[in-house]
Amino acid sequence: MRQVAILGIGQTKIDEHWDKSIRDLAVQAIRTVLQDAGRESAEGLFAGNMMAGILDEQNNLAPLLADFAGLKGAEAVKVDTACASGSAALRAALMAVASGELDSAIVLGIEKMADRHPHEVTAGLATAADADFEVEMGVSFVGLNALLMRRYMHEYGWKHADFAPFSVNAHANALHNPFARLHQKITVEDFEKSAMIATPINLLDASPIGDGAAALYLVPAETLRGGTRIVIAGSAAATDTLAVHDRSDALFLTAAYKSAQEAYRQAGVSPQEIDVFELHDAFTIMSALSLEACGFAERGQGVRLGLEGDILPGGRIPITTRGGLKARGHPVGATGVYQIVEVVQQLRGACGPSQVPDARIGMAQNIGGSGATIITHILKRE
Amino acid sequence: MRQVAILGIGQTKIDEHWDKSIRDLAVQAIRTVLQDAGRESAEGLFAGNMMAGILDEQNNLAPLLADFAGLKGAEAVKVDTACASGSAALRAALMAVASGELDSAIVLGIEKMADRHPHEVTAGLATAADADFEVEMGVSFVGLNALLMRRYMHEYGWKHADFAPFSVNAHANALHNPFARLHQKITVEDFEKSAMIATPINLLDASPIGDGAAALYLVPAETLRGGTRIVIAGSAAATDTLAVHDRSDALFLTAAYKSAQEAYRQAGVSPQEIDVFELHDAFTIMSALSLEACGFAERGQGVRLGLEGDILPGGRIPITTRGGLKARGHPVGATGVYQIVEVVQQLRGACGPSQVPDARIGMAQNIGGSGATIITHILKRE
Numbered sequence: 057m058r059q060v061a062i063l064g065i066g067q068t069k070i071d072e073h074w075d076k077s078i079r080d081l082a083v084q085a086i087r088t089v090l091q092d093a094g095r096e097s098a099e100g101l102f103a104g105n106m107m108a109g110i111l112d113e114q115n116n117l118a119p120l121l122a123d124f125a126g127l128k129g130a131e132a133v134k135v136d137t138a139c140a141s142g143s144a145a146l147r148a149a150l151m152a153v154a155s156g157e158l159d160s161a162i163v164l165g166i167e168k169m170a171d172r173h174p175h176e177v178t179a180g181l182a183t184a185a186d187a188d189f190e191v192e193m194g195v196s197f198v199g200l201n202a203l204l205m206r207r208y209m210h211e212y213g214w215k216h217a218d219f220a221p222f223s224v225n226a227h228a229n230a231l232h233n234p235f236a237r238l239h240q241k242i243t244v245e246d247f248e249k250s251a252m253i254a255t256p257i258n259l260l261d262a263s264p265i266g267d268g269a270a271a272l273y274l275v276p277a278e279t280l281r282g283g284t285r286i287v288i289a290g291s292a293a294a295t296d297t298l299a300v301h302d303r304s305d306a307l308f309l310t311a312a313y314k315s316a317q318e319a320y321r322q323a324g325v326s327p328q329e330i331d332v333f334e335l336h337d338a339f340t341i342m343s344a345l346s347l348e349a350c351g352f353a354e355r356g357q358g359v360r361l362g363l364e365g366d367i368l369p370g371g372r373i374p375i376t377t378r379g380g381l382k383a384r385g386h387p388v389g390a391t392g393v394y395q396i397v398e399v400v401q402q403l404r405g406a407c408g409p410s411q412v413p414d415a416r417i418g419m420a421q422n423i424g425g426s427g428a429t430i431i432t433h434i435l436k437r438e
Numbered sequence: 439m440r441q442v443a444i445l446g447i448g449q450t451k452i453d454e455h456w457d458k459s460i461r462d463l464a465v466q467a468i469r470t471v472l473q474d475a476g477r478e479s480a481e482g483l484f485a486g487n488m489m490a491g492i493l494d495e496q497n498n499l500a501p502l503l504a505d506f507a508g509l510k511g512a513e514a515v516k517v518d519t520a521c522a523s524g525s526a527a528l529r530a531a532l533m534a535v536a537s538g539e540l541d542s543a544i545v546l547g548i549e550k551m552a553d554r555h556p557h558e559v560t561a562g563l564a565t566a567a568d569a570d571f572e573v574e575m576g577v578s579f580v581g582l583n584a585l586l587m588r589r590y591m592h593e594y595g596w597k598h599a600d601f602a603p604f605s606v607n608a609h610a611n612a613l614h615n616p617f618a619r620l621h622q623k624i625t626v627e628d629f630e631k632s633a634m635i636a637t638p639i640n641l642l643d644a645s646p647i648g649d650g651a652a653a654l655y656l657v658p659a660e661t662l663r664g665g666t667r668i669v670i671a672g673s674a675a676a677t678d679t680l681a682v683h684d685r686s687d688a689l690f691l692t693a694a695y696k697s698a699q700e701a702y703r704q705a706g707v708s709p710q711e712i713d714v715f716e717l718h719d720a721f722t723i724m725s726a727l728s729l730e731a732c733g734f735a736e737r738g739q740g741v742r743l744g745l746e747g748d749i750l751p752g753g754r755i756p757i758t759t760r761g762g763l764k765a766r767g768h769p770v771g772a773t774g775v776y777q778i779v780e781v782v783q784q785l786r787g788a789c790g791p792s793q794v795p796d797a798r799i800g801m802a803q804n805i806g807g808s809g810a811t812i813i814t815h816i817l818k819r820e
Binding site for chain 1: 439459461488489491492494495496497498500501502504505510511512513514515516517518519520526529530533534536537538539561562564565566567568569570573673674675676677678679680684692693696806807810811
């Protein structure tokens with residue numbers, strides 16, 4: 057199995073792009089990644105996307121985007137694991153290059169959500185949950201996360217304001233990311249006063265949707281000699297039951313634990329060696345659960361890392377350094393690729409005021425459903 | 439890159455399964471493949487599916503099916519390239535095992551279409567075409583194929599009845615396949631008299647939809663010693679423009695040519711050595727175009743292979759030996775996996791009256807969109 061390196065990155069700003077179609081966004085991200093990689097084409101396009109079939113009436117997305125982006129004839133496939141689609145596409149591309157089947161591949165994360173009525177988007181997002189046993193009961197995706205947050209607060213005695221540092225940090229970091237959707241500093245007071253969505257989740261607990269596309273260019277690491285390179289040192293996926301009620305312990309992300317442990321093993325590192333961690337903060341509760349499952353905090357103590365400043369760019373385990381899902385935005389199928397783009401930016405030292413000093417080992421974790429599919433990647437600068 | 443073998447196969451009958459959900463069908467196919475492979479679980483599940491997000495309100499399909507089929511915790515991902523989703527899932531699984539990332543993987547092709555109103559299914563199928571430049575004009579998926587067939591007849595001087603042997607052969611072979619949707623012998627006269635759908639395509643030119651699931655169990659070939667084994671000797675994907683009007687030559691399947699040439703090269707065989715060919719006969723015109731692009735007939739002469747009996751089980755290049763899309767049925771995202779299951783059955787000598795004598799090398803070709811994504815696999819018994 058060949059080691060794989062990330063030669064280039066590309067992204068569009070996350071926004072409500074009323075003037076651009078899904079193919080326009082894809083072309084923009086792919087052109088940028090080709091330019092960054094110094095390449096003219098690629099043998100394969102692996103697109104992570106969740107909702108084009110539902111919101112854009114365009115299911116057969118990959119060959120369309122390959123053609124419009126000038127990758128004519130390339131192998132092109134769409135990979136979908138709901139909000140983890142981006143990192144699942146990365147894994148598919150990684151295995152294509154690692155196996156020797158392809159010598160170059162573009163990973164694209166793409167989602168166009170903002171054109172449609174919010175009711176349609178909410179219904180679309182609910183297809184990430186169990187249609188017959190969760191959605192049928194009327195629970196939305198935010199609702200499922202609200203139940204988890206409420207239970208966590210009850211079990212471990214935290215109050216709502218204790219989650220504020222996750223959102224405050226994300227918004228502060230997004231100020232320095234031109235591609236982020238929200239450029240708005242917030243305080244703990246703003247957090248507590250924001251509008252209620254699904255008790256106890258309020259507006260500033262939740263990540264915004266958006267239109268966006270991000271891209272990576274993969275090549276065999278052995279082809280890059282001389283100078284520094286960024287390699288994928290660990291990559292692992294695991295699943296849990298799709299329905300939250302089917303889990304014996306809903307407050308522990310088993311699939312996060314499994315995929316992180318396997319990624320640590322592959323990369324030969326421990327959690328203490330991770331310099332930066334782009335986690336899946338779709339809701340603040342997920343930040344806490346993810347930090348705990350990945351070995352950065354004891355069970356029930358994830359929020360303490362926020363309260364004690366450990367998650368800041370200069371802290372023990374910096375998270376959401378470019379804004380995270382909370383402030384960079386969460387175009388669902390694209391998010392996993394944005395996370396990797398941002399880890400690469402950290403390892404390149406390109407993050408300005410939110411740069412983690414001398415970041416050398418970075419991790420990203422992407423979640424599909426309420427913890428059903430969890431994919432962890434570890435990148436190294438070497 | 440490790441060679442990969444197919445250790446087991448499984449399938450459900452293709453039908454209108456009003457009494458079964460998409461998860462029931464998946465569990466049935468996965469249980470069957472585990473039994474056939476003599477295994478209890480697998481490290482990964484790669485599901486090919488096109489329309490669960492649209493027709494079943496269940497986008498996040500793979501972790502759900504992994505859980506319900508007893509593959510708890512396994513990596514699980516959905517791959518979607520419209521009607522080529524099944525073989526795209528096979529390619530993703532193949533690269534996972536070939537790269538050494540996984541030591542076992544189940545490929546599942548699954549589609550549940552028959553519960554919904556035909557108008558919804560037709561609209562869903564149209565998402566395989568270019569939404570902005572084809573579907574927007576009001577053309578359906580059958581309509582696009584009808585335009586291709588009409589042009590082909592005009593260019594090469596064939597009449598409609600000349601396409602009859604493709605459907606007659608498919609229906610004759612399906613009589614011996616208990617998993618086929620249609621068990622009904624047809625004649626050239628039936629073919630000519632059947633109801634018009636979209637001129638010149640009539641009912642017996644077109645494949646029926648259906649509910650169905652098929653599965654494969656992949657392992658590294660090196661783990662199978664002694665006795666015969668069936669290996670994946672060639673696997674390749676290529677794309678063309680999604681919109682038919684963007685092609686300079688709409689009557690030649692460029693992506694079929696490219697992927698077949700690459701599969702021949704990998705397998706070290708020529709078209710003359712292929713003993714059986716499961717092609718993508720969604721419409722009779724696609725059989726002709728596929729045979730031509732893969733080197734079995736000159737341009738414009740694909741229909742001649744039907745008229746001269748070359749496509750029969752005892753002929754020069756037997757096709758649709760278990761009924762093909764036409765009579766076995768076409769549950770879109772599942773079809774690519776059914777094709778591979780059937781090639782394995784041929785190489786195992788398990789096809790009764792439609793067995794190709796001493797079949798040793800088999801090919802399958804799966805098409806997504808009107809020729810946009812084309813994936814070719816070559817299997818060998820050794």
